[in-house]
Amino acid sequence: MIKTENLTKKFNDIVAVDRLTLDIAQGEVFGFLGPNGAGKTTTVRLLTSLIAPTAGSASVLGYDVGRDDQNVRRNVGILTETPGMYERLSAWRNLTIFARLYEVIDVEGQVERYLRLLGLWQRRDDAVGTFSKGMRQKLAIARALLHEPRVLFLDEPTAGLDPEAAKLVRDFIAELKSEGRTIFLCTHNLDEADRLCDRIAVFNTRLRVVDTPAGLRRQLYGRQVVFHLAQTAEPFVNAINGLPYLKQVQAVDNKLIVALDDPETYNPELIRSLVAAEANIQFVGELRHSLEDVYLQLVG
Amino acid sequence: MEKIKTIVAKEWAEVFKNRLVLFTVAFLPLILTALPLITLGAMRNVSGEFNEPPPEQFLGELCQGMSELVCTQVYMLNLFTLLFMILPVMIPVTIAAYSIVGEKTARSLEPLLATPITTVELLVAKAIAAVVPAIVATWIAYAIYLVGARLLVDDEVFRHLLDPLWLIAIFVVGPLLTLLAVNVALIVSSRVTDPRVAEQLSGVVILPLILLVVGQSVGLVLLNRQLILAIGAVVILLDAALLYLSVKTFQRETILTRWR
Numbered sequence: 001m002i003k004t005e006n007l008t009k010k011f012n013d014i015v016a017v018d019r020l021t022l023d024i025a026q027g028e029v030f031g032f033l034g035p036n037g038a039g040k041t042t043t044v045r046l047l048t049s050l051i052a053p054t055a056g057s058a059s060v061l062g063y064d065v066g067r068d069d070q071n072v073r074r075n076v077g078i079l080t081e082t083p084g085m086y087e088r089l090s091a092w093r094n095l096t097i098f099a100r101l102y103e104v105i106d107v108e109g110q111v112e113r114y115l116r117l118l119g120l121w122q123r124r125d126d127a128v129g130t131f132s133k134g135m136r137q138k139l140a141i142a143r144a145l146l147h148e149p150r151v152l153f154l155d156e157p158t159a160g161l162d163p164e165a166a167k168l169v170r171d172f173i174a175e176l177k178s179e180g181r182t183i184f185l186c187t188h189n190l191d192e193a194d195r196l197c198d199r200i201a202v203f204n205t206r207l208r209v210v211d212t213p214a215g216l217r218r219q220l221y222g223r224q225v226v227f228h229l230a231q232t233a234e235p236f237v238n239a240i241n242g243l244p245y246l247k248q249v250q251a252v253d254n255k256l257i258v259a260l261d262d263p264e265t266y267n268p269e270l271i272r273s274l275v276a277a278e279a280n281i282q283f284v285g286e287l288r289h290s291l292e293d294v295y296l297q298l299v300g
Numbered sequence: 301m302e303k304i305k306t307i308v309a310k311e312w313a314e315v316f317k318n319r320l321v322l323f324t325v326a327f328l329p330l331i332l333t334a335l336p337l338i339t340l341g342a343m344r345n346v347s348g349e350f351n352e353p354p355p356e357q358f359l360g361e362l363c364q365g366m367s368e369l370v371c372t373q374v375y376m377l378n379l380f381t382l383l384f385m386i387l388p389v390m391i392p393v394t395i396a397a398y399s400i401v402g403e404k405t406a407r408s409l410e411p412l413l414a415t416p417i418t419t420v421e422l423l424v425a426k427a428i429a430a431v432v433p434a435i436v437a438t439w440i441a442y443a444i445y446l447v448g449a450r451l452l453v454d455d456e457v458f459r460h461l462l463d464p465l466w467l468i469a470i471f472v473v474g475p476l477l478t479l480l481a482v483n484v485a486l487i488v489s490s491r492v493t494d495p496r497v498a499e500q501l502s503g504v505v506i507l508p509l510i511l512l513v514v515g516q517s518v519g520l521v522l523l524n525r526q527l528i529l530a531i532g533a534v535v536i537l538l539d540a541a542l543l544y545l546s547v548k549t550f551q552r553e554t555i556l557t558r559w560r
Contacts, residue, residue: 011557045557048414050410050413050414050552050553051552051553051556051557052553070418073415078414080407080410080411084406084407084408084410084411086314086408087406088313088314089310089313089317093310097306097307097309097310098411098415100302100306101415101416101417102415103302103416140411
C-alpha cells in the first residue's frame, strides 16, 4: 500500500527526511512517532504528493510519488495538522466543496453520510467558525473520508482535543481500521499509538526503529515477570538465581522482578522453585513498560 | 471544469460573506458613479466661462466646432470615463490578493492542494472569481453613469459617451486590465505571507492608470482611439505573459513549506 525506498527530503542544506524505507501493508494502522521537528509532517506531505522528494522513491497504492501525483492525491485522504476549514461557510458547504474536488459521484449522499456518522448533522447549516475545536476536527476527518480513500494520513488527529472528543476520534479511527483502510497515523499521544497501531515507527529525521508495540518493548526491555510476595523479596533472589534461563533477577521491596525470554515455558518451574523456598506468592504478572518509556529511550 | 466552478462558487460564497470585502466591491463603483454625475449636474448650472477650461492642446483635437461649455463637458466625460477603466482594476485586487495568502492564513491551502485539483484549474478559478465581480460591478456602474449622463448633458455631449473609443475602453480594455490586475495580485499573493502586504503590492498595478488620468488632466496626454488600442494591445501581451508566469511561479511546495 505504502512503500518508500531511501526517501529523502532536503530544504536547502537541512535534511528533513533522511533515507526513509518503509513497507506498510493494506489494512495496517501504522504509527509514526517522533519529537517536534522530526520530519513527520514532511513525510506525510511527501507521501500525499504535496511536496516532491529530493532523492529516493515512494509509492502509494501503486502510484509513484513525483510521477503520478494526481492519482496519489485522488486516492488518499489526509487530515492535516490543523483542520483548515472555510470558517464563514457552513459544515455542509465545506464538505460539498471537497466532495466535488475529489470527484465524488454522490456528493450530497456522501456529505450527509459523514456528517451523520460524526454527529454533525444537526449543525450542518452553521458556519464552521462557530464550531468547537473537536467539531472542526471531526469535520476535517469527514472531509478526508468523503471520497472513500483506501489510504488515510492522519496528522495529530487528537491534538488539542478534550478527553471526550479525543476518545470519539480514536473510536472512529478504530472503526476505520476495521473497514480495512490503511492508516498512517502521526501522533504524539503514545497511549493512542499503543492502542490503535499494528506497528509503530520511531522517527527523528531518520527511522530509528519499526516494530509492533509489543515488539518494541521486547527489543528494549526483553520480557519481565513480576512476583508479588507476602514478604520481602530479597531473600529469594539467591533461591532462583542459578536457574539457567533467567537473565536477571531483581528484588524491589516485596516484588521479585525476573527477566527471561520465554515466561510461558519457564514460569511454572520458577513458581515451584519459589514456593519450595517458602515464598508466599500473592500475584504473578508480566511487567509491561509503557510505550512512553520505550519512546523516550529511543529518541532521548 | 467542475473543479473550477466549485472553487469559483466557494470564493464568491466566502467573499460575499465577508462584509469588508463586499463593501470594497460595492463602495468604489458607487462613489465613482456618483461623483461624475454630481459634477455633471453642477456644470449644468454654470453659465459663462469656466475657471479651468480643458488644457489648450486638447481644444483642437477634442472640441472642434463646440462651445466652451460643451467642450468642457466632453473633456470632463473623457476624464470620468477613464475612471471606469480604473474601477475594474481596483475592485478585484482585494479579492485576488487575499485569495492565496488568505487560504494560507486560514490554513485551508494544504487540504485544498491535497485534492486532485491542478495548478491551472486552481489559478483559473481564483482569477475568474476575482475578475467577474469586478467587471460586472464596473459595467453596472457604467450603465448607471450612462443613464445619469443622458439626463444631465445635451445630446451633442452624450454622443461622445457612445463613441466606439469608450465602448472599446470599457468593454474590452477594462476587462483586460482587470485580468492584468488579478494576475499580478495572484502572483504576489502566492509569494507573500501577509494579506495586507499582498493587497498593497498588488495595488501598484493601478499606478499607470492614475498617471494616465493625471496626464490627461494636465494636458500631457489625450486618451484617443490610437492610445486605447495601443493600451489594449500591450495589456493583451502582458496578460498572456502574466498568466504563464502565475502558473510557473505557483510552487505548491514553496507555498506550503515557506509559510510559518
